[in-house]
Amino acid sequence: MPYTGKVAVGGPPDVHELTDLVISKVAVGPMENNAYLLRCRATGEQLMIDAANEPDTLLSLIGEDGIGAVVTTHRHGDHWQALDTVVQATDARTYAGRYDAEGIPVPTDVPLEDGDAVTVGRITLTARHLRGHTPGSIALVYDDPHGHPHLFTGDCLFPGGVGNTHGDAEAFTALLNDVEAKLFGELPDETWVYPGHGADTTLGAERPHLAEWRERGW
Template sequence: MPYHGTVKVGGPADVHELAELMISKIAVGPMNNNSYLLRCRTTGEQLMIDAANEPETLLKLIGEDGIAAVVTTHQHGDHWQALDTVVQATDARTYAGRYDAEGIPVPTDVPLEDGDAIRVGEARLTACHLSGHTPGSIALIYDDPHGHPHVFTGDCLFPGGVGNTWEDPERFRTLLEDVQTKLFDRLPDETWIYPGHGSDTTLGDERPHLAEWRERGW
């Protein structure tokens, strides 16, 4: 079945099969968070993005092959409730943005800077620092050599706008500027966006609304 990216808590994962990478998306409660499992199709190595909650659900998705790493997109608690249990069960290395690492109770093995590379077998992800939702939020960019880019945005970009900045004009300005200059200005319309909650989108679907977002202030 073709990938659609619409998942619900208690339901199955949806799998996006790329030439070199398999991306499994699953929703966990109680805040309808998305967790992503990436698997290199050549080596079988796996990486998880946001061990958000329901550790038993995530460990079942991971399976007996385990994972090499867990990347936490930002410090908000709904994105790391299962992190300790998953790490204890798999001995995975932990990654997070340098400026958010202190806000995550599980120690971060590898603090990420803007532009750092993370390997999943033979696939390469690039960390992209996006400030405003939190000080150290990161997106992860996979530039598929056989197609278009794929970006895991945490809570920084969703269908319909950027992430919550709690009516703080400076935080909103910073987040929108980072999202525009580091994602929209650098990547093509076909770029697939995997957010921290809810449905997927593409940069092309969202690009026409940038001025509207800026004017409304959220």
């Protein structure tokens, strides 16, 4: 079945088969978070993005091969409820944005700055620091040499807008500025976006609405 990015809590993962990388997306409750498992085809090494909840679901997805790392996109509790259990079971290294690490109760082995590389096997992801939703939110970019980029945005970008800044005008401006400059300003329309909740999108689908988002203020 072709990948759609549509998953439901309690349902099966959706699997995006790329030339060098396999991306499995699963939804976990109770806040319908997305968790992503990335597998390097060449080496079999695996990395998880956001061990959000339901550790049994995530460990089943990981399987017997284990994982080398878990990246937490930001400090909000719904994105790390299963982190301790997954790390204890797999001995994975933990990664998070430097300015959010103190808000995550599981110690961060590798604090990430803007532009830092995160590797899984022969695959390299690039961290982008996006201020506003939290002080240290990060997105991860996989620039596929065989196709378009793939972008994991946590809660910083969704279909229809940027992440929640709870009515804080300064935080909203910072987030939209960073998203415009570091994501829309550097990546093509074909870039596939994998958010922290809900359905996927592309930068091309969202780009025409940037001015509208800025005007509405959320």
